[in-house]
Amino acid sequence: MTATTSTLEILHAARARFEAARQIDMLPDGHRCRGMHGHGFAATAYAGIPVDWAPYPGGEVNALQQQLDRCASMLSYGVLNQQLAQPTDENLARWIRDRLEVPGIDRVAVQSTPHQGVEIDGRDHAHIWRRYRFQAAHRLPHVPPGHKCGRLHGHGFEVILHASQNLAGTAERIDYDHLDSLWAPIAAQVNYHYLNEIPGLENPTSEMLSSWLWAQLKPQLPTLSWVTVYETASCGATFDGTDYRIWKDFTIDSAVRHRHAPANEPRSAIHGHTYTLRLHLSAPIHQVMGWTVDFGDVKAVFDPIFKSLDHHPLHEQPELADGDTTTIARWLHATTRRQLPQLARVDVFESEGGGSLVGGHLNGPVLPV
Numbered sequence: 313m314t315a316t317t318s319t320l321e322i323l324h325a326a327r328a329r330f331e332a333a334r335q336i337d338m339l340p341d342g343h344r345c346r347g348m349h350g351h352g353f354a355a356t357a358y359a360g361i362p363v364d365w366a367p368y369p370g371g372e373v374n375a376l377q378q379q380l381d382r383c384a385s386m387l388s389y390g391v392l393n394q395q396l397a398q399p400t401d402e403n404l405a406r407w408i409r410d411r412l413e414v415p416g417i418d419r420v421a422v423q424s425t426p427h428q429g430v431e432i433d434g435r436d437h438a439h440i441w442r443r444y445r446f447q448a449a450h451r452l453p454h455v456p457p458g459h460k461c462g463r464l465h466g467h468g469f470e471v472i473l474h475a476s477q478n479l480a481g482t483a484e485r486i487d488y489d490h491l492d493s494l495w496a497p498i499a500a501q502v503n504y505h506y507l508n509e510i511p512g513l514e515n516p517t518s519e520m521l522s523s524w525l526w527a528q529l530k531p532q533l534p535t536l537s538w539v540t541v542y543e544t545a546s547c548g549a550t551f552d553g554t555d556y557r558i559w560k561d562f563t564i565d566s567a568v569r570h571r572h573a574p575a576n577e578p579r580s581a582i583h584g585h586t587y588t589l590r591l592h593l594s595a596p597i598h599q600v601m602g603w604t605v606d607f608g609d610v611k612a613v614f615d616p617i618f619k620s621l622d623h624h625p626l627h628e629q630p631e632l633a634d635g636d637t638t639t640i641a642r643w644l645h646a647t648t649r650r651q652l653p654q655l656a657r658v659d660v661f662e663s664e665g666g667g668s669l670v671g672g673h674l675n676g677p678v679l680p681v
């Protein structure tokens with residue numbers, strides 16, 4: 313459930329890490345995860361927290377964090393089977409969700425490794441995802457002369473395959489392993505290759521790559537819900553079979569204080585964060601360029617706003633005086649949309665996974681931060 317202000321949806325987010333052991337007995341004999349083993353888990357909760365629930369306006373993310381930390385501490389350095397019989401990622405996410413004493417929980421995600429996880433959405437559906445890497449070269453043949461992406465260059469690309477399926481009663485490893493088996497022939501085509509030489513990838517933007525991957529995979533994986541392509545660590549595209557979305561991350565190092573925090577709350581004093589700002593844009597694909605909006609144009613348009621925030625005291629700007637991530641994300645959404653009407657959503661994280669999401673619609677894949 314999201315909190316809504318006129319046309320905007322707002323989600324607060326928090327993440328907690330915990331180390332724990334588990335064995336998953338329902339897996340077939342011989343499977344590596346049948347034996348006792350351990351993971352460094354990350355749990356993330358997203359909630360549209362109603363006004364007046366947190367101890368002070370602007371304290372929502374911290375209040376959610378405390379709740380999530382409490383749940384994680386019940387699991388930390390323990391054997392998960394003592395809490396739940398089949399501690400798959402999906403079951404863990406439900407277990408945590410059921411113990412969060414927070415109104416407006418929208419989704420809960422669990423990552424068992426940096427490369428895989430499950431998210432339980434507001435309709436109780438499970439979305440599993442798994443991340444793959446490949447090394448490849450490309451050039452964008454239609455960009456204007458002098459554009460750096462017109463030159464032959466390369467990336468360590470990352471792809472996340474998201475499948476929407478309810479794993480209840482089935483073995484989680486079948487699904488992760490199934491994704492692996494579908495990815496293997498694609499990896500053989502793209503890894504250590506020049507993408508422009510692959511039929512269908514003559515203009516290999518992130519957008520074109522995401523829809524090309526979708527076309528390869530969807531017939532074999534009807535539950536495929538999104539394909540996400542990271543072109544670099546800070547930008548990429550997502551395709552859901554119909555619509556494209558891109559995102560671009562920015563990092564700002566800024567000071568802040570929470571105006572409404574009580575004096576005994578550390579956030580009432582001047583402090584600071586290395587924030588991650590993630591701008592999501594949604595637009596029809598340009599038929600020649602093969603992209604929605606050039607990442608470079610997003611950077612150029614956002615640059616003055618970026619410069620007004622980076623290495624500045626945010627709370628000294630009248631619109632940001634409250635100092636919390638929701639206020640910052642709302643302001644960024646309003647201010648940036650005037651210059652970039654394709655802006656669909658803004659995420660502001662003050663810590664790993666902890667922050668606020670603001671936009672017209674907040675559905676879509678939650679990308680690991």
Ligand SMILES: Nc1nc2c(c(=O)[nH]1)N=C([C@H](O)[C@H](O)COP(=O)(O)OP(=O)(O)OP(=O)(O)O)CN2
Nearest residue numbers: 461517518519544546547558603604605606607608
């Ligand atoms: N919408 C798209 N825009 C751009 C794409 C694309 O696929 N879709 N691709 C490129 C280039 O190939 C390029 O490699 C990406 O460059 P850039 O946007 O500059 O991203 P960086 O991470 O290198 O930028 P930083 O300066 O590190 O922020 C261009 N545009």
